[in-house]
Amino acid sequence: PWRLLLLAWLSLLGTAQPARGSWGSWGPWTSCSSSCGDGVALRTRRCLRTTEEEPCTGDPRQYRLCQLQGCPSGSVPFRAMQCSLYDNKPVLGTSARYRWVPFHGAPNLCDLNCLAEGHNFYYSFGRVLDGTRCGPGSPDLCVGGRCLSVGCDGILGSGPRPDTCGHCGSSHSSCLFVHRLFQGTDPSFGYFGYMNVTKIPAGATHIKVTDKSRNYLALMTSDGRYVLNGDRSIAWPGPYEAAGTRLTYTRAPDGTESLEAPGPTDQDLHVMVPAPPRGSPQPPQPWACCCRRGPGGGSGGIRSPPCPLNGCGFVPAGRCGRCRPAKGRSQRIQHFCQSDF
Incomplete structure (x- = not known):
């Protein structure tokens, strides 16, 4: 009997789970972090729970991409602007002053790593501002020191990607693959x-x-x-x-x-x-290299020879000339040939 009681107690103990709190509604989006180009907006939510309940699972913050009008021509890139804020200011505990430009070789992409112009060292000034690109040409953005990808729903770090048909978050179920072969006879x-x-x-x-x-x-x-x-x-x-x-x-x-x-x-x-008119010949094709001189000096004409890309090409019909005679018995020469071949 005690074994049965022990098993029942353990079973009940295993099913008892502490209650968790629940999330409230999302608040409004903040203004965009940038005045032009790409930026991020933030909204938050609160976890509603009692002292006996566990914290809510999930993130209380959500970021989305906000794309504004393009920045004026000649504008300083966002990361470069952040580095320039430290120009001619004392750093490294000395009175030395430097001009700073972005350095992209550091391991943490979302740190403000700046290279001292004219020198071979860089300095990290902490995190970049939210909405900074993770790297040159990267579509991902830094938020809170983390590099986050932008989902097709515009939410950073959300994960959804467009399917083959371009539908956001779909599993290709709405796509129809079409393959057709056309063979016209007339x-x-x-x-x-x-x-x-x-x-x-x-x-x-x-x-x-x-x-x-x-x-x-x-x-x-x-x-x-x-x-x-x-x-x-x-x-x-x-x-x-x-x-x-x-x-x-x-x-x-x-x-x-x-x-x-x-x-x-x-x-x-x-x-x-x-469609050319009935009975008319096919439209003329461009001329290509088609003549080869053999070791014995004889010539042979072909319509579609293998032609190296760096040595031959299409030319207008008026530029095609007769094959020149070879200067040596072992020399091979390719020319643009006339239509008599």
């Missing part, structure tokens, strides 16, 4: 000289379009404005802005094109292909 039936390939809907993210044909990719917004290769003109590879996102258009030497954008798009985009 592009001459395109309207206004263009064949519609597909529509990229508004809100799309992680966009990638690849074309390995001899045609050119064209891109048009929902209001009928061409972004790439429209109105029978060929666009240069590079970055473009459209539908609220940044597009990167590339074209490889073999004619392969790709179009990538992070999104999300704020309007529909139409991927199209210019």
Whole structure:
């Protein structure tokens, strides 16, 4: 019997948990810590508990990112401004005076580590002010001496990150992966000289379009404005802005094109292909290195040779000339060749 009583007592002892207090409502946000650029705002809450209750779990303070208008051109960076406050003031227990600039090689990113200009030592003046960037180019901010990342909800240290579709804190459940392969057999039936390939809907993210044909990719917004290769003109590879996102258009030497954008798009985009009139030849391709001299002095012409990137490139048709004769039997020379090859 005593064993049963002992077990029952231990069981009851294990289930008895002291009560904890509960949090009150959050107070209002403070003003932003900075007058321009990025800063932080703070709000607090109180733990409501009796003397017998345990303290509340969690943080009584919460910080959020406040982004104001950009600072004027030529403004001193926030960390550099804090270091400059100690210029020409005695430090290190001596009368020596220095000018101070930020030092980013110290272990604690949220200490005000400043390097003495013209000298090989730095000094830590304590913590940086709240809202200081943890480092050059870092998206994270220092708060209370800690380096905190900014969640997609704007709260520092909260943790939520955008999913593949850009939704904050979601588990990709709202995302739909779309993969399509287009194979057109007769592009001459395109309207206004263009064949519609597909529509990229508004809100799309992680966009990638690849074309390995001899045609050119064209891109048009929902209001009928061409972004790439429209109105029978060929666009240069590079970055473009459209539908609220940044597009990167590339074209490889073999004619392969790709179009990538992070999104999300704020309007529909139409991927199209210019359609040449029925029976017309394909548009002329740029000339490339295509001729090689062999050891015996003979020449052979090829359309698509392997071509080193640093030695060859595309040139206008008018600049292509005939292959020059080789000066030695063992010499190999690459040239821009004429169409008779």
